Amino acid sequence: MSENIACSHCHLEFNPSVMIHEGEHYFCCNGCQGVFHLLNEEGLNSFYEKAGNVTLNPPTQQYEDSSNFNSPAFYERFVKINKDGFSEVALIIEGIHCSACVWLNEKALHKMDGVIEANINFTNNKAVIAWADDIVKLSNIIDMIRAIGYNAYPYDASLQEAHANKERKEYYLRMAVAIFASMNIMWIAVAQYAGYFSGITQDIKTILNIAEGILATPVLFYSGWIFYRGAYYGIRNRTINMDTLVATGSSLTYLYSIYITLAQRGEAYFDSVSMIITFVLVGKFLEVLSKKSAADTLDVITKHIPSEVNIVKDSRIVACKLNDVCVGDIVVVATGERVLLDGEIIKGSGSFDESNLTGESDPIYKQLGDSVISGTTSIDADVHFRATKDFQHSTLSNLVALLESAINKKPKIQLMANKLSEYFSSVILSFAFLTFLFWYLSAHDFETSFMVAISVIIIACPCALALATPVATLVGLSLGASRGILFKEAAHLETMAKIDTLVLDKTGTITIGKPKVYQEHIYSEFDKRILYSLVKSSNHPVACGIAEYILQESKDDDSILFDTFKQIPACGIEATLKEKKILGGNLKLMKQNSIYIDFVSDNTLFYYAIDEKVVAIYELSDKMKEGAKEIVARLSSKGITTIMLTGDNEHTAKKVALAVGIENFLYEQTPQEKSDFITKLHEEGKRVVMVGDGVNDILALSCADIGIAMGNGSDVAVEVGDVVLLNDSLKSLEDAFKISQTTYTLIKQNIYISLFYNALTIPLAMSGFVIPLVAAISMSVSSLLVVGNSMRIRLQWNKK
Amino acid sequence: MDNWVIAMMLGASIFLGAVALFAFLWAIKNGQFDDEEKFLNAAKFDGQDELNDAINQERKKKELKRNYKPE
Known part of the structure; x- marks a missing residue:
């Protein structure tokens, strides 16, 4: 055996005997050779120098026209x-x-x-x-x-992703300006405050005020534009929001400070203007940072649908655009291909994986006259079928259309901080107005009364309140991410903490979703490599389970070439090797070959026979995930009702539900029924988390308050889910609940801290006791308290 | 006199800071920070060929712009 040589284009290594040899170059395939020559002709061969030893994908795929x-x-x-x-x-x-x-x-x-x-x-x-x-x-x-x-x-x-990027960029720009100006204002303010205590001439004070004023102007009108815009929309909808408070507070303070500067007496508050805008802007930016969009999700789903199918026309197989296929056309589906149209088989037979639609984990055998459904995948079937519906009316496009409407109708629980800020803003604004009236009417001059009223707004300005939610959720998000739990939007943390119903899918969520060897019965010694080669050539889930099991045991993946080899649909595999007849499959295959065996089990059985004698039996079953029972018990002790939905039959559903300890379960559910069930729960006023992994769950995932997808599930489910559990375990489901609840508690604490601070300082401000230094310091301290409190999430977790 | 020195120093430093800020804003708007990996790798591929390519590309764009009349 000579040593392997790397292909000159893709750098994958192969035995030189199978490679294309050309001068000093070796190629693994025509595709690589073609690209290599093209690059040389175009003068782009310095690519190989730049790429170094990176291996590439050989360009062997055939693409549509x-x-x-x-x-x-x-x-x-x-x-x-x-x-x-x-x-x-x-x-x-x-x-x-x-x-x-x-x-x-x-x-x-x-x-x-x-x-x-x-x-x-x-x-x-x-x-x-x-x-x-x-x-x-x-x-x-x-x-x-x-x-x-x-x-x-x-x-x-x-699409919205590009839109979101643009919005993010806009925030970067505004924040850059705000932070730059605020930092400069701060060092000027140091001089101001020092002068306040140690004495400062009015001239110098005016110079400093003017410098601050110049710096504060872009902060208010460029960076703060967002708040003016928000306030304007708020007023148009007749609501007072946080933006209204920030906008009025900062503009009044700004105008007042300009007046002070020009009049050359009193204290200007330009530093407060820029601080408020900067802090609240950062809080807002943190919210914008974590938003996902529904439109992009749909794009990913349609991307998964190929645009062409093969049909038979004039006894030849030709490619045809999906939308051009008419009812009655004969569509060809080869092994491993996805069925894109509904129809009735007219030639051939084989097994189909319908788990996308039904959740049923076992493949379904179909033959002449049976109907095939779009969205399913052929496992070993090579069939021709007559289309009974065009693509627009197929099951698959119905599913996409349903999904589209479900995503747009997703319920949103109003978030605590938003609700609160409405009341808060109107209360503060009226307090300020009343303070002004009171001072003015009790025989103070206009200037003093105005200043006191403004100090109320400044001191109440919701820096801490604006940071309360975003900082806590950000810490929660990063904590989740480090544990393989991806919350796609910050708001999901808060929503999830309010959940009272948990709906679980069975296959792939509670169970692993693939049959695993549960027990091995060997009756006489045999070469395991032969069995491995036999099962490896099939992609039936049972065969895959056995292949995985043997590989785990021996770690030897050499294959043996059989003399003859035949897959028998819905039965198993038949092969010959050195005059020996080898059979691997189910009981039906054994019976066909007149092998009779007496073995009873609840599980799926795989028989392996050499020369009409059974040498081994494998018992396979879909195993429960680790700790499923304990986790379900712990969650229900927290008052969360757990329900299981499955597309499988009653028998399997009951077995799993009993083993896990779930009392409520529904079986033989179609995707539509699953999502209807969740809508029904909504109508009863429940807040629902749906956990699933397959395409059959996506409707339900998208209409639940929170859809949680398993990371190993189908791409589409991961895309639709609001939360993704990267390591697929139920333990991280529990962690997700814990993280969201801890975060929610902290959000509440943060809001209390900032409200408590306001309750303390607003009366002081209303009675006119607040000097600028106190206002500035207390504002920073409350913000720091909120940020520091949020960091405690990590500490709490590390302790556990 | 003192006042004048303070005003001038404030003015000069804010002006210099503002110049840097505008350069930064221009870079953000220009998309220079959109792709951090390419941004870092650009140093590796910097050379005569790249400059020639960039100039060719610009020339091509100019020429096409002159002749190109979208309907």
């Missing part, structure tokens, strides 16, 4: 005209591994005539490409990307 990208419908949806009049599209490039890949894609596109700009973001693999449409077409650009071994698909950049 790129002329799709030139269709008017596609252009209308994805292609924009930019301000220079060029066409522009946003793409996601697949297969980018390193910065050299980014370099290669950009340079290759730059070399094309008519491409004006190609800018690829390495962090998220998104590209913006601008081109002159009369010189090249989008399909040429896509072809180029594919030719150099990558793939690209479009995404709609006008």
Whole structure:
């Protein structure tokens, strides 16, 4: 055996005997060879130097025809005209591994005539490409990307994600200005306060005031613009919100300080203006930072649906656009492919995985005349079926449409801080007004009364209140993330703390979701490698379970080539090796080969026979996840009702529910029924968490108050879920509850701290005892208290 | 005299700070911080070829802009 050699393009290592040899170069496949020559011709071969030893994906995939990208419908949806009049599209490039890949894609596109700009973001693999449409077409650009071994698909950049990024950027800009100005104002304020105690001439004071005023102006009108905007919308909707308070408070203080500066007496409060704006802006930014959008979720779902299917036309198999398939067309589904249309089998037979739709973990065997449902996947079936519905009316597109409406109708529990700030703002504003009236009427001059009223607003200004929720949730979010629990939005923490009903899916949530070998009965010695090679060639879940079990035991994954090999649908596998007949499968297969065996078990059984003699029996069952029973018991002791929903039959459902200790369970639930059930719970006034992992759960996940997805579940479920448990364990489900409850307690504490501070200082301010120094210090102290209190979440967790 | 010195120093330092701030704002707006990885890797790929490529790209854009008339 000679040593393996790395392919000159993709750097994957292979035995030289199977590689394409060309001069000093070796290639693993034609695809790599093609790309290598293309790069050399285009003068881009410095790519290999830049990429170093990074291994790439060999470009062997076949893609659908790129002329799709030139269709008017596609252009209308994805292609924009930019301000220079060029066409522009946003793409996601697949297969980018390193910065050299980014370099290669950009340079290759730059070399094309008519491409004006190609800018690829390495962090998220998104590209913006601008081109002159009369010189090249989008399909040429896509072809180029594919030719150099990558793939690209479009995404709609006008979606909310792009919108959110823009909003975030706007906040960065405003915060940069606010922080810069506030820091400068602070050091000027040090001089002011020192002068307040040790004496300062009015001239110097005016100079400092003017400097502060200049710095405070952009903070109020640029950074603080957000609050003016918020206050304006609030007034239009006839509500007084936090923005109203911040906007009026800071503008009044600003105007008053300008008057003081010009009149050259008294104390100016420019430092308070910029501090308030900066603090509240940071609080707001923290909220904006953690928001997810529904629209992007849908985009991911539709991306998973291929746009073409194979149909039989004039006794030839041709590719056809999904939307062009008519009722009555004959659709071809090969092994491992997804069924995209509903229909009736007219040729062939095999097993289908329907767990996407039903949650049933066992594959279902279908033959001539049976109906196939869109959204299911063929495991070993190679069939032709006649479409009974077009794509618009198929089960799959119904599911997508339902999901769309469910995501838009997601319930939102009003958050505590928002509710509170409404009352708070109106109370403070009326207090300030009353203070002014009282002072003015009790024979003080206008200036004094106005100053006292303003000090009420300044001291009450909700810096601490604005930080109370965001800081606590941020600490909660990072605590969750470090434990593999991703809360997609900060608000979910608060919502989850108010939950009273927990709905669990069975397969993949309570149980592992795949059959595992539970017990092995060996009747006579045999070569395990043969059995391993036999089961490895099938992707039936039972076979996979056994393959995994043997691999765990022997750690030897050499395969043996059989002389003959045949998969028998719904039965098992039949093979011959050196004149020996090898059978592996279920009881039906044994009976067909007239092997009779007496073995009774509740579990799924796999028989392995050599020369018509059973040598081993494997018992398989879907195992419960670790600690399932204890965790369910602990959660229900906290007053959370637990309900199990499953698409499986009554027998299996009952067995699992009993084992875990769940009293309420529903079986044979379709995705629609699951989500209806959750809507019903909502109508009863319950707040529901749904935990699931499969495509059959996504409707329910999206209509629950909080949908929790298992990280190993389908991509779509992970996308739809509000919380993702990365390590799939029920322990982290419990942790998620704990984190959300701890965070919620802290939010409440923070709000009490800031309200207590206000209750203490507002009467002082109303009676005119507050000097500027006290106002500034107390404002910072209360904010620090709130931030420090939030950090306690970590301490509490470390103690446990 | 004292007052004048303080005013001037305040003015000068705020002005210098503001220049830096505007440079920073320009960089944010320009998207220079959008992609932290590329930003850091750019140093690796800096060379004559890159400059030539950038100039070519700009020239191409200018030429096309002159001739290009979107309907």
